[in-house]
Amino acid sequence: MSHIVVTRNTNRTRRDVMKAAGVAGIAGLAGCTDSLTSGDGGDGGGGKEALGNYPIEGDTATFGFNIPLSGPYGSEGQDELRAYELAVKHLNNGGGWVDSQFDDLSGDGVVGKTIDYVEADTETDKGKARENARQLIERDNAIMVSGGSSSSVAINVQDECQKQKVLFMACLTHSNDTTGKDCVRYGFREMFNAYHTAKALAPVLGDEYGEDLEFYQLYADYTWGKSVEESMRQFLSEGPGWSEVNSVATPLGTSDYSSYLSDAQSSGADVLLLNHYGLDGAKSVRQAVDAGVDEEMDIVVPLYNRPMAEAAGDAISGVFGTVAWDSAIDNTPSNEFTSVFQDEYDRIPSGPAQLAYAQTLQYAAAVERAGSFYPPDVIKELEDYSYSNIGMGEETMRKCDHQAQRAVPVVRGLPADQIETGNYFEIVNTTEASQVTYGCDTGPAAQCELGPYE
Amino acid sequence: MSLVADLISILLNGLQQGAIYILLAVGLSIILGTLEFVNFAHGALYIIGAYVGLYVAQGLVVSEGYLAEAGFSDLGLGMGFIVGMIVVALVVFVLGLLFERFIARAFYDRPDTDQILVTFGLAIIVQEILRVSLGSTSQPVNQPTWASGSVPIPGVAISEWRIYIILITALLVGIVYALVEYTDFGLVVRAGTMDDEMVRLLGIKLSRPYIIVFGIGAALAGVAGLVAGPLSPINPTAGTDILVPAFVTVVIGGVGSIRGAVAAGTILGITQAALIQTQIGTYNLAPWSQVGIYAIAAIILLVRPEGLLGEEVDTA
Numbered sequence: 001m002s003h004i005v006v007t008r009n010t011n012r013t014r015r016d017v018m019k020a021a022g023v024a025g026i027a028g029l030a031g032c033t034d035s036l037t038s039g040d041g042g043d044g045g046g047g048k049e050a051l052g053n054y055p056i057e058g059d060t061a062t063f064g065f066n067i068p069l070s071g072p073y074g075s076e077g078q079d080e081l082r083a084y085e086l087a088v089k090h091l092n093n094g095g096g097w098v099d100s101q102f103d104d105l106s107g108d109g110v111v112g113k114t115i116d117y118v119e120a121d122t123e124t125d126k127g128k129a130r131e132n133a134r135q136l137i138e139r140d141n142a143i144m145v146s147g148g149s150s151s152s153v154a155i156n157v158q159d160e161c162q163k164q165k166v167l168f169m170a171c172l173t174h175s176n177d178t179t180g181k182d183c184v185r186y187g188f189r190e191m192f193n194a195y196h197t198a199k200a201l202a203p204v205l206g207d208e209y210g211e212d213l214e215f216y217q218l219y220a221d222y223t224w225g226k227s228v229e230e231s232m233r234q235f236l237s238e239g240p241g242w243s244e245v246n247s248v249a250t251p252l253g254t255s256d257y258s259s260y261l262s263d264a265q266s267s268g269a270d271v272l273l274l275n276h277y278g279l280d281g282a283k284s285v286r287q288a289v290d291a292g293v294d295e296e297m298d299i300v301v302p303l304y305n306r307p308m309a310e311a312a313g314d315a316i317s318g319v320f321g322t323v324a325w326d327s328a329i330d331n332t333p334s335n336e337f338t339s340v341f342q343d344e345y346d347r348i349p350s351g352p353a354q355l356a357y358a359q360t361l362q363y364a365a366a367v368e369r370a371g372s373f374y375p376p377d378v379i380k381e382l383e384d385y386s387y388s389n390i391g392m393g394e395e396t397m398r399k400c401d402h403q404a405q406r407a408v409p410v411v412r413g414l415p416a417d418q419i420e421t422g423n424y425f426e427i428v429n430t431t432e433a434s435q436v437t438y439g440c441d442t443g444p445a446a447q448c449e450l451g452p453y454e
Numbered sequence: 455m456s457l458v459a460d461l462i463s464i465l466l467n468g469l470q471q472g473a474i475y476i477l478l479a480v481g482l483s484i485i486l487g488t489l490e491f492v493n494f495a496h497g498a499l500y501i502i503g504a505y506v507g508l509y510v511a512q513g514l515v516v517s518e519g520y521l522a523e524a525g526f527s528d529l530g531l532g533m534g535f536i537v538g539m540i541v542v543a544l545v546v547f548v549l550g551l552l553f554e555r556f557i558a559r560a561f562y563d564r565p566d567t568d569q570i571l572v573t574f575g576l577a578i579i580v581q582e583i584l585r586v587s588l589g590s591t592s593q594p595v596n597q598p599t600w601a602s603g604s605v606p607i608p609g610v611a612i613s614e615w616r617i618y619i620i621l622i623t624a625l626l627v628g629i630v631y632a633l634v635e636y637t638d639f640g641l642v643v644r645a646g647t648m649d650d651e652m653v654r655l656l657g658i659k660l661s662r663p664y665i666i667v668f669g670i671g672a673a674l675a676g677v678a679g680l681v682a683g684p685l686s687p688i689n690p691t692a693g694t695d696i697l698v699p700a701f702v703t704v705v706i707g708g709v710g711s712i713r714g715a716v717a718a719g720t721i722l723g724i725t726q727a728a729l730i731q732t733q734i735g736t737y738n739l740a741p742w743s744q745v746g747i748y749a750i751a752a753i754i755l756l757v758r759p760e761g762l763l764g765e766e767v768d769t770a
Binding site for chain 1 (some may be wrong): 459460463464467468470471493515517518522530589590591592593594596597603604609610611612613615616684685686689691695696709713727730731738740742743
C-alpha cells in the first residue's frame with residue numbers, strides 16, 4: 001500500500017518543500033524566544049494569539065483533505081475528493097453554492113487568502129489517517145482538515161486536530177461516538193448519526209413489515225458498526241416492539257460473509273440488518289441475496305449510498321436504509337449541486353460528495369463571518385449556527401455536541417427491473433429534524449464533553 | 455438449525471472459501487516450487503482475470519477513468535460465464551508466458567528480495583493502470599443464470615454458484631495435478647525441480663516446460679478472479695487483498711506441493727467457516743475467525759516447518 005501524501009499545488013517543488021521546512025524550523029526556533037502573539041494574523045484577525053496553524057503566513061490558506069482513496073471505502077473517498085476539489089475551485093473562482101447559497105462567500109478566496117489544498121489517502125485505516133492528519137497540519141500547515149468515511153478514522157483525526165488546535169470538518173462519519181463520547185471542540189459533523197438513522201428508520205420498518213418481529217444483526221466490528229447495532233436495537237425494541245435474536249460482529253474488510261449469513265438465516269429471525277458500509281456493505285447484501293436469504297428474511301442496510309448500491313447491483317432492490325443526501329432530493333440547493341457536479345465530472349454526486357462540498361463551504365463561510373481564520377472565533381461562528389442552504393432543510397449545528405440536527409432521508413432500493421446506472425433507490429420519506437433530534441442531555445450527546453477553545 | 459444442517463453449512467462454506475485460496479495457491483506454489491520464483495504479481499493476474507472475465511462474460515459500466523472520459527462507458531461482450539472462463543484462461547495464460555519470458559526469467563538467479571520488488575512493483579503498476587482507466591468503483595459481477603439459485607437444503611443458506619466454485623476448482627486442480635504427476639511434461643518439470651543441471655546435461659531444454667508452468671499458474675489465478683467475482687464486487691485493489699491468504703495457503707501446504715495447497719486451503723476455509731458459525735453459550739467465536747487462520751498456520755509450521763506436504767530442504 002502506498003503511503004503517499006499527494007499535493008495538488010503544481011507550483012510546489014521539492015526545493016519549495018525544503019525551503020518551507022527550513023522556514024518552519026527557523027520560525028519554530030524564533031517561537032521559543034519571541035512573543036506568542038502575532039501582528040495582525042495576516043488575515044485581518046488582528047492581534048490574535050498564535051494557535052494551531054494560525055496565523056497563516058503568505059497569501060494562501062491550505063485545507064487538508066484526509067480521505068479513503070483505497071480500502072473498503074475507496075469508492076466513497078474518490079467521490080469526496082471530487083467534491084472537495086470543486087469546493088476549492090468555487091471558493092477561489094466562484095460558482096456553485098458560493099454564488100447562490102452562501103451569502104458570506106465571495107468566490108474570491110476566503111478573507112483575502114487563496115485556498116489551496118493537499119490530499120492524503122487514509123487507506124480506510126485509523127492509524128494511517130492520524131499520521132496523515134499530523135503531516136497535513138505540521139508539514140503542510142493545513143488550517144482546516146476535512147475527511148472521513150470510517151468513523152474510527154474521523155474520531156482519530158478529530159482527536160489529533162483537537163490536540164493541534166486545527167478545525168476538523170467531518171465528512172462521512174455516522175458513529176454516535178463522533179459527536180458523543182469522543183466529541184471534540186474542534187470537530188463539527190454535518191452528517192447525521194446512527195441514533196438519528198435508527199429513529200428515522202424504525203417507524204418505517206414497523207409500518208412496512210409489522211410489529212413484534214424478530215431481527216438478527218451483522219455489524220462491522222468497530223465504533224460505527226457497534227453504534228448502529230446499539231441504536232437499531234434500541235429503537236426497534238422501543239418502536240415496533242421487535243426483539244433481537246442475535247447480533248454478530250464481522251471484521252472490517254471481510255471478503256466472504258457466507259458463513260455469517262448461513263447462521264443468520266438459520267436463526268429463524270424475520271429481518272436481517274446488515275450494518276456494513278462501502279464495499280463491505282455491497283458484498284454482504286449481494287452475498288445474502290445470492291444465497292437466497294432474502295426469500296426468508298427481509299434485509300435492511302441502515303446506511304448506504306450511491307457507490308455502494310452501484311456495486312451491489314440489483315441486490316439492493318427492496319432494501320431499506322438511510323442515505324446522507326441524494327440527488328433525487330428535489331430542492332434548489334440539491335439541484336444546483338447536482339448540476340455543477342455533473343457539469344464538472346459528468347456523473348451524479350453521491351451523499352458523501354455533498355457532505356464534503358457542504359462542510360468545506362460551511363467552514364469558509366464561518367471564517368468570513370469571523371473575519372479571521374483564528375480557530376476559536378471560527379468555532380464560535382459555527383456553534384448554534386442555523387442554516388438551510390445545503391439541501392437538507394432547516395438545520396442547526398448544535399453548540400453542545402457539534403452535531404447538526406437535520407432531516408434524515410429514508411430510502412428503498414428500486415425494483416430490479418427499474419435499476420439502471422445512476423438510479424438505484426427511491427426516497428421513501430425525508431424524516432424531519434424535529435422527529436429525530438434529541439436533547440443535549442440524552443442519547444449520544446449526554447456523553448459529550450467538548451474540549452477547550454484554546 | 456439442526457446439527458446436520460450446521461455441519462453441512464460449515465463444510466460447504468469452508469470448502470468454497472478454501473477453493474479460491476486453492477486456485478491461487480496452486481499456481482503460486484508450482485511457480486515457487488519449480489522455478490523458485492517469488493511471484494507477488496500473482497494477485498495482479500487474479501484481478502486481470504476478473505476484469506477480462508467480466509468484460510467477456512457480462513459487461514461493465516465505467517463511470518470514471520480514462521475509458522469513460524474517452525466515451526467508452528458501456529463495455530462488454532455478454533458472452534456468458536463459460537466462454538468467459540475459457541477466454542480468461544487463454545488470455546491470462548498468454549500473459550503468464552509473456553511475463554515469464556520478459557520479466558521473470560531475468561530474475562531467476564537473483565535474490566528473493568529482487569524478485570519480490572519487481573513483482574510487487576508490477577502488481578502496483580497493473581492496479582494503478584486499472585484504476586486510472588476503469589476507475590476505482592467496485593463492479594458487480596452477476597452469478598451465471600444457470601447457477602443463480604440457492605442450494606435446496608433446508609437451513610443452509612448457500613448459493614448454487616458456490617457449489618460450482620468447488621467443482622470448478624476440483625476440476626482445474628485435478629487437471630494440473632494429472633499434468634504434473636502423470637505426463638512426460640510433468641516428469642521433466644519434476645526432474646528439473648530436483649536437479650536442473652542434470653536434466654540439462656541429459657539434453658533436455660527446461661525453458662519451455664518452465665514457461666508453460668508459469669502460464670498454467672497464471673491461468674489458474676485468472677480463472678480464480680472470474681469465479682470469485684460474483685462473491686465480491688471487483689475493484690483494482692482486490693488482487694492485492696487476496697495475495698496474503700494465498701501465500702499463507704502455500705506456506706502451510708508446503709512450497710511446490712499441489713496436494714499440500716489443496717489440504718491447506720481446505721483446512722483454512724473450514725477453520726474460518728467453523729469459527730464464524732460456532733457459538734459457545736452466548737459467546738460467538740466469529741471475531742476469532744481471522745485469528746484462527748493464522749493460529750492454525752503457526753501451529754502447523756511449528757510442527758512441520760516445511761508445511762503439510764512440503765519436502766524438507768537440505769541447506770547443506
